[in-house]
Amino acid sequence: MGRRSGILEFAVLGLLRESPMHGYELRKRLNTSLGVFRAFSYGSLYPCLKTLVQRGWLTEEPGDPPEDSSAAPLAGRRARIVYRLTAAGKEHFEELLAQTGPDTWEDEHFGVRFAFFGQTSRDVRMRVLEGRRSRLEERLARMRASLARTRERLDDYTLELQRHGMESVEREVRWLNELIESERAGRDQRRGEAPSDPSGEDTAS
Amino acid sequence: MGRRSGILEFAVLGLLRESPMHGYELRKRLNTSLGVFRAFSYGSLYPCLKTLVQRGWLTEEPGDPPEDSSAAPLAGRRARIVYRLTAAGKEHFEELLAQTGPDTWEDEHFGVRFAFFGQTSRDVRMRVLEGRRSRLEERLARMRASLARTRERLDDYTLELQRHGMESVEREVRWLNELIESERAGRDQRRGEAPSDPSGEDTAS
């Protein structure tokens, strides 16, 4: 069955944009390199890769990985399949980066979107950050209202949970404020990261 | 299809343990009263209720809700169905409270478990809190290790994301430490919360 959208697809495209990889390596990166990511299973990763190939966003190549070519050329190790982003795939990823999905998507997968901010134009970064902030503030308002209504009949544990939850949200809002301000303070040039050409300069090899 | 386990079932049983309710009310409580809960849809709630009835954990009664009986007895409003926890249901919920599921379950739904701590025996509370803490500490260790390995080749955004993520986790660990200490400080009597009958404090150690 075709994995239609989903965060996994997004993350795979984003990681492959940086450099080609085989599935096993990809999964490790999903779990560690991008820290905040959740642990995807092979059972979802490999089928996802297949459908991405079918749609023309990836190509499959047999072969040894880019790094560690000092090892046996491709002797043992059950021949790996290296996946590479196509031009169409790159284009598609740009679209995904730019588009603002439904609130729940944006909210649930904010961490992943943020992880690819390095490849995102400043407009979009601002939109994503501000969107998140406003949703958190809405939520905060709802929590406060609900707490004011029901405070009396809640036990200590529930109260403590709500208190801690609200504090966490408030903390994240402050974090977002800092980020937004720092974006606004204009530094387009954060090293040589050329924001003028979001689809441009791939860091191949 | 039989909703087998799932957090929704747990939450429904827990809420109904406090007092009988009809589905609509239940859903509102899931979304607001217990604040941290996610927004479940009717599409999952009603089927869930049906299967819980089938298993004998709930009974369906037609009728007006316990509060607001000043309104029309049950005149308009499409006759509601009030769900009440049976003895078997109570028993089952106790089991669910006491059992420690797989780590992922415990981790993903910690907030919900915590929300029912008022109905949970102290042993179990300690087990849940300490379990969560140790998993968070493991995760922290993994994050630190991964960060030490890959710091150089991560861009500023990814780095900032990891930094904030780790800070959040550290903060939650401190919170848990406070809670655990406060549990350890022994006060069973936190106001008039009498765990008089919940079959709770059976495991005296």
Next chain:
DNA sequence: GTTAGCATGTAAGGAGTTACATGATTTT
């Protein structure tokens, strides 16, 4: 007289997981 809220439900589908199957290769 139309929107908003109350109230219950079904069918189809999405996005993943677990458990399994397979097999080579390095380490113990």
Next chain:
DNA sequence: AAAATCATGTAACTCCTTACATGCTAAC
């Protein structure tokens, strides 16, 4: 020679969502 790690894949299942269908009452 046993175990761990590398590597790819499939089938069945889970748990929840969306979109739809229905109909009543209160408020604007």
